[in-house]
Amino acid sequence: MVLNICIAYGGRxxxxxxxxxxxxEKNGQEIDLDDVDVQTIHDKLFTNxxxxxxxxxxxxxxxxxxxxxxxxxxxxxxxxxxxxxxxxREIDFxxxxxxxxxxERRYGK
Numbered sequence: 001m002v003l004n005i006c007i008a009y010g011g012r013x014x015x016x017x018x019x020x021x022x023x024x025e026k027n028g029q030e031i032d033l034d035d036v037d038v039q040t041i042h043d044k045l046f047t048n049x050x051x052x053x054x055x056x057x058x059x060x061x062x063x064x065x066x067x068x069x070x071x072x073x074x075x076x077x078x079x080x081x082x083x084x085x086x087x088x089r090e091i092d093f094x095x096x097x098x099x100x101x102x103x104e105r106r107y108g109k
Contacts, residue, residue, distance in 0.1 A: 002050055002051070004047070004050070004053070004069075006068065006069075009046075009068070010067045011065070011067045011068055011069055011070030011071065012067055012070065014045055014046055014070075014071070015041070015045075015070065015071055017044075017046075018041055018044035018045050018071075019041075019044070021044040022036075022040060022041075022044050041071065042071070045071060045072065047069070047072055052072045052073075052074070052075065052076065053069060053072060053073065053076045054076060054077065054100075054105075055076060055077050055079065055096070055100050056068070056069065056073055056076045056077070056078050056079070057079045057080075057081060057088075057093075057096060058078065058079065058080045058081070059081055059082075059083055059084050059085045059088060060082070060083075060084050060085070061080070061081075061082040062080070063080050065078075074108070075105075075107045075108060077100055077103055077105070079096045079099065079100070081096070
């Protein structure tokens with residue numbers, strides 16, 4: 001299991017940084033559009049050595065991602081809870097896990 005906690009992080013900024021890294025790597029070479037795909041972008045993200053999340057828990061009662069793992073969250077299951085992170089109880093976490101296990105993962109199909 002991997003737990004990611006991002007501080008002073010923004011998903012849009014991460015995607016911009018990934019594209020800049022790709023362009024720097026190309027160093028002025030002509031770019032074939034076929035060279036740009038999901039894997040190309042993934043390889044330049046901060047989380048390139050981690051699997052995409054299966055589950056994202058949004059605390060604090062907000063019903064939005066708030067610029068969090070925008071690219072990586074494409075097929076994540078999202079859960080929203082009113083409690084703030086430090087106050088997340090074990091029973092809340094276990095309920096989320098139970099609900100996650102009941103969901104049918106289709107990965108965009």
